Amino acid sequence: MDTGRILSAVREKKPLIHHITNQVTISECANITLATGGLPIMAHAKEEVAEMVAHADALVLNIGTLTTEQIEAMLLAGKQANDLQLPIILDPVGVGATGLRSECAKQLLTKLKISIIKGNAAEIAILAGGVAEIKGVESIAVSGDVEALAAALASETGAVVAATGEIDLVTDGCRLVEIYNGHPLMAEVVGTGCMTASVMGCFAAVEKNFLQAAVAALAAINVAAEEAAMEAAAPAAFKNKLFDKLHGLTPAVLSAKQRLEERVVTV
């Protein structure tokens, strides 16, 4: 898979990524979009989201600090994105922790056509109907096989599913790619998951093969994390370096450093 080619396309097209996202990492999501090579726009008023999506190249929905007003805005924006055939990335932050989040995720998945669902192992398991333990927004334990659950969720929804963890996996229900890049410091910074969804928005905006887009996005932020960790050993320093290493990441370096394994889903 040529991840560098997709990064090149992001840098060339500068896609506009519309986010309806949480208050915690909204600044980080905007900055990582810029660092990747896209342009961020954040807008959540129901009076303007459909109009704003019409200018965008992809839509990122993140339920991290969900409200009922946001659900309404997400549905309006998502319907517009579907009508315009723009990719939608869903980050179901903390799904399963409360009924509101679970109900919202269910509505988004049934009323909208989602291109990529990105979550940690527990979030993906819960969406797939499995059993998992989540503590706040952190995945603690999953009963059963994450690969099987992710593939089932992909088959059921038609979305590409990305489950992040020590090893990330992306599947469309038939094929599965594991991404071995990354660094443990990513878990010491709030929002690397949210940022990953923004990077996926940039990549999906320029690559219609969403399996490839999701894999390339994960490879990109993970390679940047590896480079950041070579120069920073603590969370805040690492976070700053992560932006700057992704900003400076070249397609050639990305292609050279990607560590992927692709195979058919075996479950």
Added chain:
Amino acid sequence: MDTGRILSAVREKKPLIHHITNQVTISECANITLATGGLPIMAHAKEEVAEMVAHADALVLNIGTLTTEQIEAMLLAGKQANDLQLPIILDPVGVGATGLRSECAKQLLTKLKISIIKGNAAEIAILAGGVAEIKGVESIAVSGDVEALAAALASETGAVVAATGEIDLVTDGCRLVEIYNGHPLMAEVVGTGCMTASVMGCFAAVEKNFLQAAVAALAAINVAAEEAAMEAAAPAAFKNKLFDKLHGLTPAVLSAKQRLEERVVTV
């Protein structure tokens, strides 16, 4: 007082700290929680706060960008926390500046059992019924003795009261501890006060003696600030180092560097 022991417990238990907080420092509060050793969760929709608190180990309420919807959510979350006997930390940001903030603080203090009230000298004085000048969220001047006002507020509410300033003080109305650690650069960064409340949430989640929890939390962030200031002389650099020094702070170093004075309240 063995502050290091409490920090050890935080690191071991990884308590989940539910915040209903302001939009300005919400990211900083989440990151400092992680740096301390806890896990942050931010949620403010009235439809989910009670359910989210049920998973948490402590609740932090911060009125920095208050809305009427937030007051409702704070009361729902706080009632649940009280029912479950979880500690509640109240950060009455800017109380006294507007009627909305004063009315909210009054409601929270009368309808909920608060474990720790943390504010600057002016905020504590105003809550205690005293007279103080506040400029935005900065304490300018207090008429009267902060120690007496803090002790009176503690006695009246049953909460431990922490008044931050050049020297921080914590009191339960009978005993009083002064914390001499800290650094002036903390005042040059927006949100060190909010972050302190998050650190207190982590400590109160593992130490039921809230006087000790509040003192240990102040000692921890203040010792981290001292270490940060040895490597950074300007606000943004200092802020980054503050996260990283707290993340790297060991119980042994905390215990060794704490500078506390404990005595009975003399007023």
Added chain:
Amino acid sequence: MDTGRILSAVREKKPLIHHITNQVTISECANITLATGGLPIMAHAKEEVAEMVAHADALVLNIGTLTTEQIEAMLLAGKQANDLQLPIILDPVGVGATGLRSECAKQLLTKLKISIIKGNAAEIAILAGGVAEIKGVESIAVSGDVEALAAALASETGAVVAATGEIDLVTDGCRLVEIYNGHPLMAEVVGTGCMTASVMGCFAAVEKNFLQAAVAALAAINVAAEEAAMEAAAPAAFKNKLFDKLHGLTPAVLSAKQRLEERVVTV
């Protein structure tokens, strides 16, 4: 123009700058206010904004993540600011991208007396009734002469108009000042535009000649950016340095490094 003198006045008076602003850069706006020498206050509940403005020295309105509730709060706060003759800075982020933003900007400009309108070239052109292309919040192209459009907007509204870009320009409709300071890395960081409005709030709070206040504010953040770029070559590192260089900027250095050209408007 003695920009250093105005910076001195900011440092001496420590003006309180009330912001009603977007969720993306609210933390950055607060921190840059502190770095400039002012005190930030963020408040947006309609129940408290008028009361909060009464304590403030200037009001900054930013429509970056606009909601209908915010429009109401902005009008209440703005009316109070006008009654108290406090300067109002308007940052019409993304105006023209949606009807909500355009309608809001129109209401603010007709119902309030705005002191300084600060936008990128496209935003200023759109407000002036011209034609421009905006992508998210980035100015892509303007049909016609930005100087003429800015001068027309100034004449029509009575506000000083600042159009940022490679070369910034500030005009009151009669005179025009170009600011040649600055650095391309400012465009690689989300929120330098928003932060500029906060700096203008600080300067306008102490200098009633709003043309001079706007010019001095732009010179200050741009000179800080130049100094930051000498020590940082990537966005996140640059952003941290920007805060710290503005925090450390002395009036003498600002006056020495400012690169301004003043002339009468020729269109």
